[in-house]
Amino acid sequence: MELCVIGAGYVGLVTAACFAEMGNRVVCLERDAHRLAQLRQGLCPIHEPGLQVLLQAGMQRGVLSFSDDWQASLANAQVVFVAVGTPSHEDGSADLQHVLAVADSLGQHLSHSCLVVNKSTVPVGTAERVATHIRQGLRARGAAGAIDVASNPEFLKEGSAIDDFMRPDRIIVGTNSQVAAQTLQRLYAPFVRNRERILVMAPRAAEFTKYAANAFLATKISFVNELAGLCAQLDVDIEQVRRGIGSDRRIGSHFIYAGCGYGGSCFPKDVRALIRTAEQHGYTPAILQAVQARNEQQKTWLFNALQQHFGGFLRGRVVALWGLAFKPGTDDLREAPSLVLLDALLAAGVRVQACDPAALAGIAERYPVALTNGQLKLCDDPYACVEGADALVLVTEWKQFRQPDFPRVRGLMRMPVVFDGRNIYDPSELSTLGYLYHGIGRPPVGHCKVTAA
Ligand SMILES: NC(=O)c1ccc[n+]([C@@H]2O[C@H](COP(=O)([O-])OP(=O)(O)OC[C@H]3O[C@@H](n4cnc5c(N)ncnc54)[C@H](O)[C@@H]3O)[C@@H](O)[C@H]2O)c1
Known part of the structure; x- marks a missing residue:
């Protein structure tokens, strides 16, 4: 044709x-x-x-x-x-x-x-x-x-x-x-x-189906993130709970991963648009509003955890970020959780070293001032990225970051602390290697004395 x-x-x-x-x-x-x-x-x-x-x-x-x-x-x-x-x-x-x-x-x-x-x-x-x-x-x-x-x-x-x-x-x-x-x-x-x-x-049903699908997937993510927040209070590991519920075929194992929030060009805007459509028709989309609110909150999780770890004093710290694209396999940064974190870290006076296999050009376009004044450094190599870092934050779970040489990373960092924004690492393995590990909705494991910046 x-x-x-x-x-x-x-x-x-x-x-x-x-x-x-x-x-x-x-x-x-x-x-x-x-x-x-x-x-x-x-x-x-x-x-x-x-x-x-x-x-x-x-x-x-x-x-x-x-x-x-x-x-x-x-x-x-x-x-x-x-x-x-x-x-x-x-x-x-x-x-x-x-x-x-x-x-x-x-x-x-x-x-x-x-x-x-x-x-x-x-x-x-x-x-x-x-x-x-x-x-x-x-x-x-x-x-x-x-x-x-x-x-x-x-x-x-x-x-x-x-x-x-x-x-x-x-x-x-x-x-x-x-x-x-x-x-x-x-x-x-x-x-x-x-x-x-x-x-x-019918055409109208087709148009609605797309929003319904994205809203449902976003709901699964926010639902699990909400449970993750509660797990953190109860000394429960959300990863064990995820496996427990995901094995139920009625629930399924997809889109039930706790993390630092969903981004991209679709879920956030489509949930917003569906909420607006409902409101325009005098209908209260309570579940969708909660999904959106939870996701906004979730995107601040990593920054809040860093701030807590450093006792509220982040100025002058060096933080390494692994992964910036909104998800692995793309250079798309639209509404990426990494942007919320980067904005907050830069505003708090943190020196950021960031690595991503595809999204560095997009980040360079968005943060020209921080790049010029040296507050933001972009690295092609994950190991160069962690040099002298006070903390490592995994934001996007690219394959390159899944099984790093953690002993080598530890030798390069100033302080061995990992914030795992996608719960991909094994907390006990990292604590054995001398790290303090923080995941989302899982109890922290290991120790690390915070020294002066
Ligand atoms: N990106 C995804 O993963 C994805 C998945 C499913 C559905 N969608 C939907 O598909 C649509 C497109 O998304 P996208 O991510 O491909 O967008 P995009 O922004 O990547 O691409 C849109 C392209 O259209 C071009 N364009 C805009 N107006 C034009 C015009 N008048 N004439 C010619 N070209 C024009 C733009 O220059 C741009 O290159 C959106 O509605 C999105 O919600 C996106």
Whole structure:
């Protein structure tokens, strides 16, 4: 099929690359000139395992191209995917300016019948709004063409996006049109060969399903984090409790890890948007409000624990951070817990040494002053990062940090203290090596006398 994907971000690029890989001809339309130039040179502008190879393969076979020309990109398109950002307004609602701007551009440039498919995460009723915008544009130009708008929310996870797209748990197709449903079923057929996983439903139900899924996953995380806080009071290790409940098939073992909070471009904004939608309808979303509040609190956990450890005096301390991206496998820093911690540490006069396999460039862009005045140092090597540190904080559980040479780390640090923001280390092993270990929702293990800064 001839496809156009609008927006070359995490979702748009993966969608374009995967459909091209299956033999479709795809034009990816992007308005950011810098990003477009990178893509045309075969360079992937984001860190996503396997994506660059797939993009280059599609370009070499001549089935994938990048453009900012609406007319040319749409000329042959049978299906147009919209994959632009939907950030939060100040009141928490989804900001639809990019989606509606795309709809207006489609109204200005489409001149044949086609199916428009919304992949962006959008509130209930947006497919209808998009259709209205497009049709208004077509009418104003006296252009022909029947436009159908379907909802097809995306469920990929950054860090494993290609695999998620190629082997989806399910594909949600929101449409009332049998023809549109059949078109999408045909397009997705190569991705669901071994099991029927395409669920066709009303567009409004499809739009809501995406928010419901993210809100549920965020709820699991905040629920466990709430229990972790109580565990800390009761001298109970949340890790033992997690294993205990996760083995129950009704509960499941995923998304029940205690940690320093969820971040990223989806959970925080989607929970906020769902809360706002409920409020706009006079409905009190008490559970979602608690999920959000718990997560905000959770993001301050590491800083509070550091402050307590140093008796409230953090100025002049050196703290090493391992992991900055909101999760392993991505360079995405949107709403990352690391940013809340970094802001607090820098404001408290701490010298921060930070290491991340993919997100250092993003951090450098965000903290130019601290970098210039030397309060923040970015390190490629985890061992260089801990040199002279008064504490080590694991924020993002990249594989590189999972099994470090802890005796070597101890030799490099000024004080052997570890704050494990993802509960990945073995407390007894670390205490045997002479560390003081702090995890989230687990009793501290070991000793370390705090000396002057
Ligand atoms: N990132 C994820 O893991 C993920 C997963 C599932 C769903 N989503 C949803 O998918 C949507 C896109 O997310 P993302 O993370 O890919 O966003 P992103 O910010 O990474 O990418 C959006 C891209 O669209 C481009 N763009 C914006 N307006 C445009 C226009 N008018 N014309 C052409 N290009 C335009 C931007 O320049 C940018 O490159 C959001 O609604 C998000 O909630 C994201």
